Amino acid sequence: MSITALRRTGIAVSAAAALTLTACGGVETSTGSGGGGDYPSGTVEMYVGASPGGSSDLISRAVSKGLSDNLGASFPVINREGANGALAAAEVAKATPDGSKIAIQNASLFAITPLAVSPDEVTKIDDFDIVGGVSRDDYVLVTNPASGFRTLADMKNGNRVVRYGTTGVGTGAQLSAALLFKTSNINSQAVPFDGGAPALAAVLGNQVDVASLQVGEAIENIQSGKLTPLAVFGPERIEYLPDVPTAKEQGLDVEVAQYRFMTVPKETPQEVQDKLAEGMKATFATEEYQEFNKQNSLTPMELSGDDVLTQLQEDQTRFAELVKQYGINLRDEG
Structure with a gap:
């Protein structure tokens, strides 16, 4: 487990979003709001690709609490550990792009893991929109x-x-x-x-x-x-x-370096992304969250989604070139 301070027992919470009829007779989750103007209007599931108590889990829970406090909705953390975070990523990537499923994800899943797995196992950042950066570990x-x-x-x-x-x-x-x-x-x-x-x-x-x-x-x-x-x-x-x-x-x-950022499914309305970014900014400004970072040796990396994507793409290219230059085979070298 990554963070020894503030260790908590992780509780996987599955919360089904209530369904409401739309004016056209269809259905949507209580969180989904079409253009996103009243987001969040219900439970938002926050996936994490690690077991309870590790760094990714604790960071997700700290941000989840802040989002709940600042946006007035429930953001339960759902643990889907396995494959360096790929299982949780898949849950979010295939979700309806209405902000009902979100995830703080690790840069290594997109910039390093692809160098160690077969092409059909690669998780692509193109399946997500990046809301903003969180921290560096x-x-x-x-x-x-x-x-x-x-x-x-x-x-x-x-x-x-x-x-x-x-x-x-x-x-x-x-x-x-x-x-x-x-x-x-x-x-x-x-x-x-x-x-x-x-x-x-x-x-x-x-x-x-x-x-x-x-x-x-x-x-x-x-x-x-x-x-x-x-x-x-x-x-x-x-x-x-x-x-x-x-x-x-x-x-x-x-x-x-490992760094983490908030993601949503591709084509999530900008209004939803803006609301999440607003909640994250308010969370980052609290003394409680800043103390959490210090106690867990985390360096803030509170960048815009565009800046995070630029950094991620640069790392993808740089790591691939270094691995090729030095003849490193990550599949077999541990």
Whole structure:
């Protein structure tokens, strides 16, 4: 599980939207409002492609609470974990585009997972409209102090195979670590785990030499001295680990970060998207939500939908080129 602070028991809530007759004798959900002028007029299901208690789940619940408070409707979180978020994405993509089903989704599903799965398994951003950005969750490479590594240079000079753990195939953790070892020419072996919790346990238990984890997963053990951070993979140092240099600062062309954004089915009315954006902006402005970000080591990435799409497209191109350049096979390298 990604975020150790504010851990809650996730409750999957299935809420059926009430049906109302239209003037033409048809039916629509209570949330749907044609042009979207009275949105939301009923329950809005908010899908998350992860199990209760993880980072994606907790972020979705924090935003859900804010939307409920600010828009005066219920936004229950529905967990559809599996396939790096693809199952939840499919639920939203095929939904009626009236704002009754929405989701905060991970950039990795669209920019990294396609490099690790067959073409028919790819989830396409073209199936969604992006309402706006939410936050960034950086990756950090950590080691057990018993490894003897204090810097990336120590690994390079260690003259041994470095076993590294990641949080699964097609994730930012996988790509960041694979790029680091390829660009540094360090002899390494990938050890994939099904999520952050087992990868964290493995590096704490010295079963792997290093692991690429989201900062929220590792920071408590870093602060207690149980883990040594070697590099962060974001575009700049982060406020939660200000003394930890980026991979780029250490001479490696590695920049990978997880970020999340609100999505709705393609062709959702602009009025609906605007209302959601309004509710998100109000949520982001609250002290409660800002404290949530700090407690969970999240960096705000509260961009417009257009700006998020531009960033996502740039990352798709950049990652594909890097994977090709360094001969990385994400399907087989953990």
